[in-house]
Structure formats: structure tokens, C-alpha cells
Amino acid sequence: MKFLKIVFLVVFFPLMTGATSAHKFYVSITKIEYVAKSESLQVITQLFIEDVEQVLQQRYDPSISLGTTKETEADGAFLEQYILQKLKIEVNGTPLVLNYLGKEYDTDMVKSYMEVTGIPSVMDIIVENKMLMDLFDEQQNIIHYKNNKTRKSLMLDRDNPKGVLNFN
Secondary structure, three states: OHHHHHHHHHHHHHHHHOOOOOOOOOEEEEEEEEEHHHOEEEEEEEEEHHHHHHHHHHHOOOOOOOOOOOOOHHHHHHHHHHHHHHEEEEEOOEEOOOEEEEEEEEOOEEEEEEEEEOOOOOOEEEEEEOOOOOOOOOOEEEEEEEOOOOEEEEEEEOOOOEEEEEOO
């Protein structure tokens, strides 16, 4: 019986009292899809609202609120500005200018949509994604690329915020 009490105290008591520290993951996902038919690159970033809100509050204005009734037009503009500063894409050696189309909220995530047109082919793509790395040392930014034939991924972090995908 004494053994069961010890097991309970060691295993279950910390869980019930919240004494264990929850590990928070700092991750974003960026999906890049090349659509040959429209010669366009379509980009979707997914960030946790809480994380991006925190970085925007530190960088621009402590009153920024995303995904709530308190959100202002300026808050959305700060989000756009931040994403366009932190996400850089080159295709075939040419830096792209991302056209920010808008955002939507999905539970605890914010999805931002961007597009670049006039891309006849993709031989290689360089992605630099420094989103949230200025706030979270453990931040990882996952990049998923796809076209009608190929799927490739990159894992970017503070030490390696830029990656290359070749399709030769």
C-alpha cells in the first residue's frame, strides 16, 4: 500500500495540481503552392493568434488585439506589415513582391493569404521566414511547397531562417 501512495504522489499529484510545466511549442506553417495554369504562387501562413499578437504588441502597439471585437483596422495592417517584413521568397533567383490578400481566423490560428502572379515556372525557390523569431528563441517555421507533381518541406529556425528547394 505504501508503494501505491508513493506512485500516486510522484505521478498523479503534480498533474492534478498543475505543478508540472506545460511545454509550449512555437511553430508556424507556411504553405506555398505553384499553380501552373495561372502562373501564380499562392501562399498561406498560419500563426497562433496569441504568439503573433504578442510580437505585434511589443513591436508596434500594446493595445493590438487580433480575432476579437477589439480588433481595429490598424491591428490588421500591423499584421500584414509584420508578415511582409518577415517572409521573403525568391523564385529562380528573383525576389518576389508578395501581394497580401487578407486574413481569416480559425479557432486559435490566424491564416494570412498572399499571391504572386506572372511566374511561368519554378526551378528553385528560396524561402526566408523569420516570423516570431524575434520573440521566441525556440520558434520553428515549417514551409510546405507543392505543385501538381512535387511536394517538399523545410524546417526553418533562428539558426537557419532560410532554405532552398530545387526542382531540376
